[in-house]
Amino acid sequence: MSANAPATGAPELIVVMRASATAEEVQHVVSLIEEAGAGVHVDEGGEGTVIGAIGDRAIVAGLPLEAVAGVERVVPLRKEYKRVSREFRSRDTVVRIGTAEVGGGRFAMMAGPCSIESHEQTLAAAEAVKAAGGAVLRGGAYKPRTSPYAFQGLGVEGLRILRAVGDEVGLPVTTELMDARDLADVVEHVDMIWIGARNMQNFNLLSEVGRSGKPVMLKRGMSATVEELLMAAEYVAKGGCDDVILCERGIRTFEKATRFTLDVSAIPVLKAETHLPVIVDPSHAAGKRSLVLPLALAAVAAGADGLIVETHPTPEHALSDAAQQIPAAEFGAFVQDVERLVQVSGRTPSR
Ligand code: PEP
Ligand code: MN
Numbered sequence: 001m002s003a004n005a006p007a008t009g010a011p012e013l014i015v016v017m018r019a020s021a022t023a024e025e026v027q028h029v030v031s032l033i034e035e036a037g038a039g040v041h042v043d044e045g046g047e048g049t050v051i052g053a054i055g056d057r058a059i060v061a062g063l064p065l066e067a068v069a070g071v072e073r074v075v076p077l078r079k080e081y082k083r084v085s086r087e088f089r090s091r092d093t094v095v096r097i098g099t100a101e102v103g104g105g106r107f108a109m110m111a112g113p114c115s116i117e118s119h120e121q122t123l124a125a126a127e128a129v130k131a132a133g134g135a136v137l138r139g140g141a142y143k144p145r146t147s148p149y150a151f152q153g154l155g156v157e158g159l160r161i162l163r164a165v166g167d168e169v170g171l172p173v174t175t176e177l178m179d180a181r182d183l184a185d186v187v188e189h190v191d192m193i194w195i196g197a198r199n200m201q202n203f204n205l206l207s208e209v210g211r212s213g214k215p216v217m218l219k220r221g222m223s224a225t226v227e228e229l230l231m232a233a234e235y236v237a238k239g240g241c242d243d244v245i246l247c248e249r250g251i252r253t254f255e256k257a258t259r260f261t262l263d264v265s266a267i268p269v270l271k272a273e274t275h276l277p278v279i280v281d282p283s284h285a286a287g288k289r290s291l292v293l294p295l296a297l298a299a300v301a302a303g304a305d306g307l308i309v310e311t312h313p314t315p316e317h318a319l320s321d322a323a324q325q326i327p328a329a330e331f332g333a334f335v336q337d338v339e340r341l342v343q344v345s346g347r348t349p350s351r
Contacts, residue, residue: 010238011041011052011082012060018072019048025070026051036063041083046091048072052083081230081274083237084244089275095215095243098172098191100135100350102245103277107347108306109335110136110174110279114321115143115151116158122165124313128328130169132335135350136192137162137171138308142178143320144198151319155182159189166191174217180208187212197221197249197284200232210239217245217308219281222252226266230274245277246270247308248299250285259287259324262295267302279306283324289315292326293337300341306350307338 015029026049030040038055053060066074079085092104102108111129116122116139126137141158143151154161159175166173172191177183178199186193192215199205200221209216216236220229229246236244248267250260262285270278280299286292296307311334312318312325326334339349 011054011077011088012038012057013053013074013076014088015051015053015065015074016072017049017051017070021049021070021072025068029065029068029071032063032065032068033060036060043089046089050089052088079273080227081234083242084230084233084274084276086273086275091275093242093244093275093277095245095277097136097174097215100172102135102279102350103305105347106305106350107300107342108135108279108350109133109338110138110306110308111311111331112138113140113312113318114283114310114325115140115319116154116161116175117151117319119161119165121313122161123168125311125328126165126169126171128311128313128331130171132332133339133349133351134171134335135306136308137166137169137173138194138310139173139175140320141175142182144176144178144196145320156185159185163189177205177209180205183208183212187214190214192217192245194247195219195236200224200229203232203235206232206235207239210236210241212241214241215243215245216241217247217279219247219249220251220263220266222250222260224251226269226273229266229270233274233276245279245306246274247279247281248285248304249281258285258291260285262286262298264298264302267299267304271303277305278303279308280304281308283308283310283321283326286324288323289326292324293334296334296338297341300338300345303345305347309334 033053041052043050094104095102113125143153174192194217197219253261282295310325311331313328315325
């Protein structure tokens with residue numbers, strides 16, 4: 001018995017139409033798939049129309065689509081992750097966050113404080129990010145802290161500050177969602193939702209954000225494999241969200257010299273496996289500010305589509321992650337160093 005009902009099943013194959021295929025031929029293929037009880041996902045971008053057939057494997061695989069007029073080839077999707085795989089879409093997905101673009105040659109610098117602590121502190125960080133040419137303002141309003149006694153974030157008040165400051169300086173904003181009960185508040189205030197490392201496999205939360213209508217940035221769990229990250233992204237994409245960004249932020253290893261070990265190899269592996277943009281958080285991997293720039297440069301050299309970096313006007317007074325935040329006064333120089341490498345590697349910074 002199949003585990004998947006047609007409406008919610010996995011894409012099982014794609015039908016690549018010829019460049020010369022007419023709208024009627026495309027529609028005919030769509031009808032054949034739908035009449036068989038399967039769902040369709042039509043992608044018009046790139047080199048031509050690609051039709052994904054979604055549903056019961058036995059039904060979908062049995063359709064004689066190869067012989068239909070206008071069809072160039074039929075490709076079964078072999079990977080466990082379907083919608084996020086390169087097999088499903090060969091061209092890079094470009095995710096738009098307000099005015100910013102990530103992926104497909106567009107490089108986005110996302111930055112801001114670890115936590116939103118006050119309007120004044122967030123504004124000072126945001127002004128530095130904007131002046132440096134950053135594309136997106138980050139800031140945590142709900143903080144996943146190891147100790148329940150540590151600063152937990154300002155909650156909705158933090159969201160209001162983030163939105164107000166983003167509008168004031170002219171930057172789209174992103175924050176972490178930890179609990180589905182806060183989804184409506186987060187949706188109301190931000191341009192992109194991020195799911196933190198500790199919730200990478202909170203599958204119900206992933207499904208919820210996938211249906212939220214917002215772009216989603218998914219951070220790799222500190223003990224998650226690349227394949228588990230891709231499966232987690234599939235949960236988001238399955239809800240109908242095409243705008244998913246993956247983030248490598250360091251994994252747990254035996255090494256203690258850094259907070260986490262930045263898995264640089266995950267970047268080209270992910271780029272080969274998925275059409276989604278891949279960004280890197282060098283701040284949480286490093287754990288100390290002197291290491292953030294070298295890790296950022298390694299990420300760019302390995303092909304990252306963007307970075308998410310912590311900066312604070314006075315890191316020594318920060319309520320979280322004081323040791324790793326770059327002083328806002330030094331953020332411009334940091335971005336210049338990164339962008340030199342972005343330029344020579346043939347990508348364009350998004351503003
Ligand atoms: C963060 O970006 O503020 C954060 C908590 O990161 P991570 O989930 O990667 O630990
Ligand atoms: Mn942090």
